[in-house]
Amino acid sequence: MPVRKSQKGKAYKKGKKTATITFNRVRTYIELFLAILALIFGVLHYKELCQVKNELEEKAEVVEAKDDSDSLMRIYERWNIAIYQDRLISALRSVFEPFAKGLKLMTQNRLNEAIVEFKQSMQEAKHRELVALYNLVGVCYHTPGTLDSALENFHTSRILAKNFNDKEGEAAALKNISEIHRTRTDSLDTTIKYYQDLLKIEQEIGNREEEARTLSNLGAIFRSKGDLKSAREYYENVRKISAEISYKRGEATALGNLGIIFQAIGNLDTALKYHEDALQINREIGNKEGEALDLVNLGLIYQEKGENDKALGHYQDASQIFTQREAQREAETKDKYGPAPR
Numbered sequence: 478m479p480v481r482k483s484q485k486g487k488a489y490k491k492g493k494k495t496a497t498i499t500f501n502r503v504r505t506y507i508e509l510f511l512a513i514l515a516l517i518f519g520v521l522h523y524k525e526l527c528q529v530k531n532e533l534e535e536k537a538e539v540v541e542a543k544d545d546s547d548s549l550m551r552i553y554e555r556w557n558i559a560i561y562q563d564r565l566i567s568a569l570r571s572v573f574e575p576f577a578k579g580l581k582l583m584t585q586n587r588l589n590e591a592i593v594e595f596k597q598s599m600q601e602a603k604h605r606e607l608v609a610l611y612n613l614v615g616v617c618y619h620t621p622g623t624l625d626s627a628l629e630n631f632h633t634s635r636i637l638a639k640n641f642n643d644k645e646g647e648a649a650a651l652k653n654i655s656e657i658h659r660t661r662t663d664s665l666d667t668t669i670k671y672y673q674d675l676l677k678i679e680q681e682i683g684n685r686e687e688e689a690r691t692l693s694n695l696g697a698i699f700r701s702k703g704d705l706k707s708a709r710e711y712y713e714n715v716r717k718i719s720a721e722i723s724y725k726r727g728e729a730t731a732l733g734n735l736g737i738i739f740q741a742i743g744n745l746d747t748a749l750k751y752h753e754d755a756l757q758i759n760r761e762i763g764n765k766e767g768e769a770l771d772l773v774n775l776g777l778i779y780q781e782k783g784e785n786d787k788a789l790g791h792y793q794d795a796s797q798i799f800t801q802r803e804a805q806r807e808a809e810t811k812d813k814y815g816p817a818p819r
Contacts, residue, residue: 558616558656561634561649563609571601579613588617608638608646615653624657631657644682651675652687655694665698672698689718689727696734709738729758729767733774740778749778769798 565576579594595614602610615630631653638646651671658668672695679688696711712734719727736751752774759767776791 559649559652561612563605572598592617604641605643608643648678685722689715725762729755769795
């Protein structure tokens with residue numbers, strides 16, 4: 478049966494309307510799908526940003542911990558104390574976070590609080606991390622009245638270091654143990670034994686600068702015992718090693734100590750030469766404290782030789798350096814902490 482034109486028109490309009498509805502639905506689905514994709518990618522992008530943010534914060538914490546560690550090393554080096562941290566900087570967060578807090582507290586001289594953080598870190602630490610943490614606790618206890626606790630932790634650190642074949646950790650523990658015994662003048666023979674054990678390890682690992690320092694400490698002990706011959710031999714070894722590795726400060730210190738030995742045995746001209754050589758090196762490297770000490774020692778020799786004018790000149794030069802250094806320290810303290818309370 479033939480289809481009328483009006484029927485065709487109705488069918489076309491109906492088909493067009495159906496097609497329009499279908500297209501609109503598809504467009505809605507596409508828009509919804511795209512919106513879902515945008516939401517998904519937005520969430521993923523947000524997660525990436527959060528991950529990057531967390532990574533940057535963790536890196537900043539590591540940098541800050543390294544700065545605190547470097548600062549502590551410079552501070553404690555004055556007292557011949559070793560700050561050892563081995564792999565704690567790269568440890569798991571559960572170990573690193575309390576360790577970093579402990580370092581920060583140490584820089585603020587809040588040592589008891591630092592000990593609490595280091596002990597918290599020990600709960601998750603393993604192997605060499607424990608060697609370092611016990612050493613840090615020992616350093617916190619390294620104050621008058623708690624030296625026995627310091628020794629206990631240093632000895633624990635040394636035992637663990639031996640168990641884990643951590644030569645650097647054992648060397649740090651031995652250095653700190655030796656330093657405590659050195660301050661106890663009734664145990665110099667014990668100190669010598671620990672320093673000799675330390676010397677063997679430093680020679681094994683090839684740390685020649687620390688080897689020179691240990692030899693210098695042994696020389697000082699033998700000098701205090703009155704054994705000037707042995708002291709001189711140790712100082713000569715320090716001078717030799719320091720010259721070989723271009724450790725100028727060590728070389729100047731050795732020359733100054735040799736000058737003291739020769740002055741003690743009455744060879745003033747040789748002593749004078751050693752102190753003049755030491756003074757020249759300290760001036761070259763800008764070691765003001767060393768320069769001032771050399772000037773004092775030269776003054777003592779000139780005074781002993783009866784050349785009082787030269788002696789006075791050297792004393793005055795030394796006094797000027799000490800005064801300048803003290804003013805500089807006060808200025809640095811004021812810049813960092815503000816003016817002193819009145």
